[in-house]
Amino acid sequence: MATGIGLGILVLTLLLLGVRVWRSWQHTPTYFDAQYRTQTEDGWTLGMYRYTPKAQGQKARAVVVLCHELGSSPQLWEQGGTDSWPLQFKHKGYDVWSIGLRGTGQSRPQYLDAFHGWGWDIETHLDLDVPALFATIRLQTNNLPIHWIGHGLGGALGLLAQATHKLPLASIAVMGVGLQPLRRFGLLQWLIQRWPRPVFPLRWLYRLLSPPIVLWRYIGQLFRRSMFRQPCTSSLKMMTGLISQLTPTSTPSLQQWMQWLAQGQWLSSTTEHRLDTNLSEATCPILCLSIPGDRFAPEASVKRLFQQLPESQRTLSTTKNPDREESPNPPSPQREKDPSLHQPSPPNDRGHFSPLFSPLLRKALIHQIGEWHQEVAPFPKEKKLKKRKKRTPSINQPAKE
DSSP states (O other), X not given: OHHHHHHHHHHHHHHHHHHHHXXXXXXOOOOXXXXXXXXXXXXXEEEEEEEOGGGGXXXXXXXXXXXXXXXXXXXXXXXXXXXXXXXXXXXXXXXXXXXXXXXXXXXXXXXXXXXXXXXXXXXXXXXXXXXXXXXXXXXXXXXXXXXEEEETHHHHHHHHHHHHSOOOOSEEEEESOOXXXXXXXXXXXXXXXXXXXXXXXXXXXXXXXXXXXXXXXXXXXXXTOTTOOSOHHHHHHHHHHHHHHOOXXXXXXXXXXXXXXXXXXXXXXXXXXXGGGGGGGXXXXXEEEEOTTOSSSOHHHHHHHHHTSOTTTEEEEEOOOTTOOXXXXXXXXXXXXXXXXXXXXXXXXXXXXXXXXOHHHHHHHXXXXXXXXXXXXXXXXXXXOOOOOOOOOOSSSOOOO
């Protein structure tokens, strides 16, 4: 009897969580001012979202390109509403472009069958998508300085595109990407490596697993276990946001990305060539951001990527977690003798997507990148027009009639 009641409560809780998570999927905010499309050499139509200060009567001083993580959508940058990445940089005077790689956002193939043409790898994004998107942005912005900001794969594509194709970028800021081998994927990596179809249902898999994960983390929070440091409200907010913007992913590109993370090397899918060996040929300033709690790119992994970059162009920044709360209780004499007894409370850690979902961390990163932009490529000074002064007749000379 008790077992049946317990199972019933568990099922009801999962259903309620599932309904709450799934209901937010249909409500996607859209703050962009204009939408553009471009076409690649192999016929794919890619979409871009533009956030221009001209809508507020301001003049754009430079361009910021936001490139998303693998499997996510360009509108994921809108998390936070008016405090989001594109709107904050827009208020700073940047012409912001959130680009979408093939398979995400408004991208469409040239084929009648929507799934025909799937099965590309990361090098397809590098050789076909990025040049087509960049050419359209250059055409629409009158050759203003372009700053690249990438998250995860978006950061890796910016580095490789500048080093390989010599894109004329003013700077590159990357977060959530590194070069250290990681071996924590287990069942997910096994499933991805053996998936037989060219399209991996990342969104549907995340929808299926999100309610039990939220419940599991909530139970861990109740028992105050150190491994469950994420409050249920934060987990729920993050998962609902991810579900609304996750997209089906090309299986070969996902397999290649998982291989990069597992081996700590950016290997080509067709040859044994390492793509990361070209990073030393980058010619623009690069900022590597280490995000606290990012299991896909821990601090050691970001430092290893930093060492591959040209010494004259690289900058490393280890961002502190602004969500960390110190213990409100003053240390006792016994705690002062033993520092291990006085530990701050666990951080509010949102992991790999914390730059998008953590309000304090997002604000700190936007401010930090904006200040760094002004150091490496400051805004051009506007030419002020001198007003002509009207000549007034002198006392000795009478005014002309």
